Amino acid sequence: MQVIGLCRFSYPAEGGFQVEHQSLQERQDYLYAPARMDERFRQFETICLPGLKAQTDPDFEFLVLIGDSLPAPYRARLERLLDGFAQARIVERAPGPHRKVCQDVINRARDLNAPCLQFRHDDDDAVAVDYVERLRETAAKCSGLLDTNSLVAIDFNRGFLARPVAEGLRAERNLTPFYGVALALAAGPGVRQTIMIFSHTRLNQFMPTISQTDSPMYVRGHNDHNDSRQKKHVKPIDLPRLDEKGEARFRKRFAIDADHVRQVYSGL
Template sequence: MRIVGICRYSLLGRGDWHAYRGKTDAEVEAVAREQAKLLFAKDRMNARLESFEHLTLASLRAQTDQDYTFIVLASEMMPKIYRDKLLSLCKDMPNVLVRFFPLSNAIEAQAKVYTELGLTYRDTVQFRLDDDDCLCRTFIQMLRYHAEKFDEPLPFAISVSSFLYAVSGGSGKGVYDWQTPFLGAGAAVWHPHKSIYAFGHFALGVRFP
């Protein structure tokens, strides 16, 4: 069983954001172009690249089990300076793959990378991770251990429910121990033919063992 992580890195296209609901393809493109101005603003991108380097990638480098694939789904609309920086951050991590897409949702983009790599949903346990989240160093090891306890072909979901949540400013500044099963960060699923992004992350623990 292969373990595959999926990260949406400012991927633009029809998705689960409310602004895309009920829109035509032309309207989706217009919304995405407006959204791109916010997503790719200099200050935001510098902050996201920094968090991706020092949180997300650092935690992947630290994994006790390095037998995983981590797929970063990004937008072709991302300015070249940030595309080059993103690729540079990942270049010495052979199990981290960055792919850029035209307007696309995460499910479609993931399917294309799976086809490219010869992967199938049946053969992979998927987990999701945002570009400002990180994992405990034994995450992959734990995920593999628990996934091997389930019997196929019934779909199943796995969550590590203890989170450290950091607030960097404002009245709530601090670090919190947050017990929240099936928060998006690290939520995992095995399903024979569907992407993890086909399900709301909080729904995983309700729909599947």
């Protein structure tokens, strides 16, 4: 079954953000601010990409959606990070309605005559190295449910919250249903609705859902530029630093290397 992941890399959509802006230019200024972009690239490199590149099932496509206004130096930096990642493809779009653009990007990449597994993925999050394998395995085991429903959600709800810092990784265990990361949608043949059409916290209101909680499957990245953390009264999360055993587990489960994190974040 075809598997497609979509990552919005600072795409200046109309809607789709919890942070409101008065104009497209204001949104682009916010998204492309040097401090914010530097942080996004650091997390994209150290947290997001390693596990995707190390998937035990390499048969998937990873679409990286960018705006046609992304400054050339950022585009070049993104291309360097994706060099050698055969499953990744940059998709450039003009600003437009968030859901419509994302739906079009996914549907242009899929075979609409066949079923498809889709997952959304933020540029500061990670999935376990066996995520695609487990996703296909779950779909196969629940084939009866998928065959009789046009849309089915598959939610791996156990993982970690993590923050990369100069000293390494700060992280703690987490279990949150429909968190958005490691959450997928099985869409039947001819179904044009995509994972990006629905609010991830409310998927269970629109379709049957399958929850998997047996092993940690995601890392939810935390940083000062998280869209969900820009609102007032959002309390900071004090994450404990991982010890050597914890770092080894992250390296094995998510291909996230604490030494690499220390290198990239040194001097900050």
